Amino acid sequence: MTRFVDVGNMIRWAADRGPENIITEMVRYLEDDFRRWEEFDKTPRVASHTPFGVIELMPTSDHETYGFKYVNGHPSNPGRGFQTVTAFGVLADVHNGYPTFISEMTILTALRTAATSAMVAKTLARRDARRLALIGTGSQSEFQALAFRGVLGIDKLTVWDTDPAAIEKFVRNVRPLGFDVTVASSAADAVREADIITTCTADKAKATILTADSIAPGVHINAIGGDCPGKTELDAEILERGDVFVEFDPQTRIEGEIQQMPADFAVTEFWRVLCGNAPGRTSDDQITVFDSVGFAVEDFSALRYARDSVAGTDFFEEIDLVANPDDPKDLFGLIGALSPSR
Amino acid sequence: MTRFVDVGNMIRWAADRGPENIITEMVRYLEDDFRRWEEFDKTPRVASHTPFGVIELMPTSDHETYGFKYVNGHPSNPGRGFQTVTAFGVLADVHNGYPTFISEMTILTALRTAATSAMVAKTLARRDARRLALIGTGSQSEFQALAFRGVLGIDKLTVWDTDPAAIEKFVRNVRPLGFDVTVASSAADAVREADIITTCTADKAKATILTADSIAPGVHINAIGGDCPGKTELDAEILERGDVFVEFDPQTRIEGEIQQMPADFAVTEFWRVLCGNAPGRTSDDQITVFDSVGFAVEDFSALRYARDSVAGTDFFEEIDLVANPDDPKDLFGLIGALSPSR
Numbered sequence: 139m140t141r142f143v144d145v146g147n148m149i150r151w152a153a154d155r156g157p158e159n160i161i162t163e164m165v166r167y168l169e170d171d172f173r174r175w176e177e178f179d180k181t182p183r184v185a186s187h188t189p190f191g192v193i194e195l196m197p198t199s200d201h202e203t204y205g206f207k208y209v210n211g212h213p214s215n216p217g218r219g220f221q222t223v224t225a226f227g228v229l230a231d232v233h234n235g236y237p238t239f240i241s242e243m244t245i246l247t248a249l250r251t252a253a254t255s256a257m258v259a260k261t262l263a264r265r266d267a268r269r270l271a272l273i274g275t276g277s278q279s280e281f282q283a284l285a286f287r288g289v290l291g292i293d294k295l296t297v298w299d300t301d302p303a304a305i306e307k308f309v310r311n312v313r314p315l316g317f318d319v320t321v322a323s324s325a326a327d328a329v330r331e332a333d334i335i336t337t338c339t340a341d342k343a344k345a346t347i348l349t350a351d352s353i354a355p356g357v358h359i360n361a362i363g364g365d366c367p368g369k370t371e372l373d374a375e376i377l378e379r380g381d382v383f384v385e386f387d388p389q390t391r392i393e394g395e396i397q398q399m400p401a402d403f404a405v406t407e408f409w410r411v412l413c414g415n416a417p418g419r420t421s422d423d424q425i426t427v428f429d430s431v432g433f434a435v436e437d438f439s440a441l442r443y444a445r446d447s448v449a450g451t452d453f454f455e456e457i458d459l460v461a462n463p464d465d466p467k468d469l470f471g472l473i474g475a476l477s478p479s480r
Numbered sequence: 481m482t483r484f485v486d487v488g489n490m491i492r493w494a495a496d497r498g499p500e501n502i503i504t505e506m507v508r509y510l511e512d513d514f515r516r517w518e519e520f521d522k523t524p525r526v527a528s529h530t531p532f533g534v535i536e537l538m539p540t541s542d543h544e545t546y547g548f549k550y551v552n553g554h555p556s557n558p559g560r561g562f563q564t565v566t567a568f569g570v571l572a573d574v575h576n577g578y579p580t581f582i583s584e585m586t587i588l589t590a591l592r593t594a595a596t597s598a599m600v601a602k603t604l605a606r607r608d609a610r611r612l613a614l615i616g617t618g619s620q621s622e623f624q625a626l627a628f629r630g631v632l633g634i635d636k637l638t639v640w641d642t643d644p645a646a647i648e649k650f651v652r653n654v655r656p657l658g659f660d661v662t663v664a665s666s667a668a669d670a671v672r673e674a675d676i677i678t679t680c681t682a683d684k685a686k687a688t689i690l691t692a693d694s695i696a697p698g699v700h701i702n703a704i705g706g707d708c709p710g711k712t713e714l715d716a717e718i719l720e721r722g723d724v725f726v727e728f729d730p731q732t733r734i735e736g737e738i739q740q741m742p743a744d745f746a747v748t749e750f751w752r753v754l755c756g757n758a759p760g761r762t763s764d765d766q767i768t769v770f771d772s773v774g775f776a777v778e779d780f781s782a783l784r785y786a787r788d789s790v791a792g793t794d795f796f797e798e799i800d801l802v803a804n805p806d807d808p809k810d811l812f813g814l815i816g817a818l819s820p821s822r
Contacts (some may be wrong), residue, residue: 145800152815184526186541188574193546195537199528204535206550208570210577216808220576224802228550232530234562235552244803248811280812304809311812458487460566461586466558467646469590470622470653473494 139456143241143448151444151453152245157281160447162288164253165260167443171435172257175409177201178435182389190214192366198434204230205438207243211366222277223247227441236460239445243437250440251432252281254385255336255360256289258408262383262418262426263334263358268294271332273325273347273371274339274363275299275308282336282360283312290334296320298328299339326352336360337371344368344398350375355423364395365431372427374398380425383408383418385433394429405429481798485583485790493786493795494587499623504630505789506595507602509781514599517751519543520777524731532556534708540776546572547780549585553708564619565589569783578802581787585779592782593774594623596727597678597702598631600750604725604760604768605676605700610636613674615667615689615713616681616705617641617650624678624702625654632676638662640670641681668694678702679713686710686740692717697765706737707773714769716740722767725750725760727775736771747771 143151152160171178183196191212198205209225216222225243230236259267270286272279275297286292295317299305309319322328329335329352337347337359350373353359359380364370372395382405384390396403408428410416419426448454463472485493494502513520525538533554540547551567558564567585572578601609612628614621617639628634637659641647651661664670671677671694679689679701692715695701701722706712714737724747726732738745750770752758761768790796805814 142799145803148803149814157812157815179528181526184523184537184539186521186539186546186574188541188543190575191577193541193572193574193577195526195539195548197526197528197537199530199535201530204528206537208548208572208579210572212575212577215576218576219808220578221802221804221808221811224578226579226801230535230550230552232528232535233532233554234557234560235533235535235554236562236566237550237568242801242803245811245814276809277811280816301809307807307810307813311810311816457484459568459584460563461487461490461584462563465649466561466563467618467643468649468653469563469587469619470499471649472491472587473499474622474653 140237140459141239141445141454142457143444143454145242147453147455148242148245151448151451152249155447157249158284158288160249161253161256161281161285164249164440164443165257165289167439168253168257168436169412171439172409172412174200175435180386180435182392183434196434196437198438199232202232203442204232205434205441207434207437209243209247227437229441229445239441241441241444246440246444247437248278248281250436251278251362252285254430254436255282255362255428256285258383258428259286259334259358259360260289261411262428263290264356264419264422267333267358268292269332270295271328271335272297273328273335273337275304276338278338278362279308280311282338283317286334287317292334294318296322296328296332298322298325329353332357334358334360337363339363339371344370346373347371348376349373350379353379353425355425357425359425359427360430361395361427362430364429366393367397370395370398377427380427381406382427382429383411384429385431389433390429390431393431396429482579482801483581483787483796484799485786485796487584489795489797490584490587493790493793494591497789499591500626500630502591503595503598503623503627506591506782506785507599507631509785510595510599510778511754513777513781514751514754516542517777522728522777524734525776538776538779540780541574544574545784546574547776547783549776549779551585551589569779571783571787581783583783583786588782588786589779590620590623592778593620593704594627596772596778597624597704597770598627600725600770601628601676601700601702602631603753604770605632606698606761606764609675609700610634611674612637613670613677614639615670615677615679617646618680620680620704621650622653624680625659628676629659634676636660638664638670638674640664640667671695674699676700676702679705681705681713686712688715689713690718691715692721695721695767697767699767701767701769702772703737703769704772706771708735709739712737712740719769722769723748724769724771725753726771727773731775732771732773735773738771
């Protein structure tokens, strides 16, 4: 049998454990997997593009466990009452190829994206960082706020979005959770006193959410909205002034902010910093940029964590996904045994 | 909600409709999709190899519907009480990226492989073909027998396998279904009077199940066991004497019988024959070879057929795989609404 976490169980699990706790614990799984980065089979995601959006498969394996995520990205979906991004994921046992765990991943991806942001900022942001600016208050924003509080202790937020209803929704969701929230009057206003900036806007277009002159020395920028070909958020000059860190170089060159830059533009894969093989932040004046696009290993970590966390609870069901006749050569017998013609 | 056919419902559906009827109807879906071959996004499968086997993702899309199959291949599994091949598949709506249909595909793949064999033989075998030789009586064999009877009217079978228990199982399964079955004493003996030969053995090795001197003029060979790198069944001389037809040239060069041949060895993609763009059988003496490895479009056809066939029945459940908040930007609200801390 395969364990299955549907949307209802994911919501009950997340509410029961608390999203801030989940993100904080998930960071440990992420760090474990980023530290053994070289063990993983890695490949850029397999994308099927259409005029309306994209459907992608993101596989990886550590040679014990195989995992993949199905995920779509359809920027026009919200206007039609659908989610921009929906996802589900699967883990399988490499030794016999059987799927062992299936989970909804729309909510789980929101948790893992925030956990990844916090893991990277914990290493790259200034130690004395106290204020987070959030540009974009859509689906990912509350998860970002909880991640930075849970992992870095940051509870001062300045937020901005071009959609006033989205800001109002964000404030309504996070004020009761004890955050000190300031609503800015523009993106430039939002980042004025920020130590860390998260950009998470969703236009499928080359946009300039932030210009270089608004970025103060010492800031860490967590750029998660530029994540597919033709979609960027940052002024190229910011990338030139800062040091840029990425997940998986071959994928980020196609999908990230650095798609704007020459092919030989220098970046550092984050796992190297975590392992001590490459420098991260080297001064308090340095601007660090995490050009995050989301990589299969992060989904693998999130699925591993969810699998382990729901074990022993009632937050999953068992589904029968693998036909298993007593005689492995007698698959037909499964049908014949029931067939009325016999 | 996403419609889900688990193993139990697949078995009930297959027994209720009858596997021979299913295969015959599925051939119509396959032919529809092979006739519009050029409309599909096609890519060789995405494989993750390990010492024990392989896990693969097989995506395709016709720009209305997206589909993929997860499938493993672990030749040592039966010795450990597991299936060599297990699979499940997904259809999604390209317009919003939402998954619409999920099905077990261990049994469904067995049905689609047999349906594909029969579709090709209907076009390439001699019109007067009356006897099928089956070399290999494992999981696929009974489905082959039903496919050739349902689609080509063939009910005379000669069978051979190196495992006597597998032959006994096959005879036990198909004799009650009205077939005229002869058990041969060797592979060469089995093919002596055959008009069509199916080879479906499962060793992950370069084997020679049949040599060229045992192949009579006019035979159609349906070679389905050689389907991954390092695994072949036919003497290279058979491929030289016959005309070879394939599903998707770039994938078959890696995985099929023709991996033994030079890179410029001439083959014909079958869809061209079906569309009248390339010759198929041109004489009664010609040897035709279908070097079948299984391609994503066939799984797409099988999933489409299963989806349509179970509609309006109770052979599926609905599962909640896609988180769908009322406000698409308020994903967090799904958790917050339940969270005890609020």
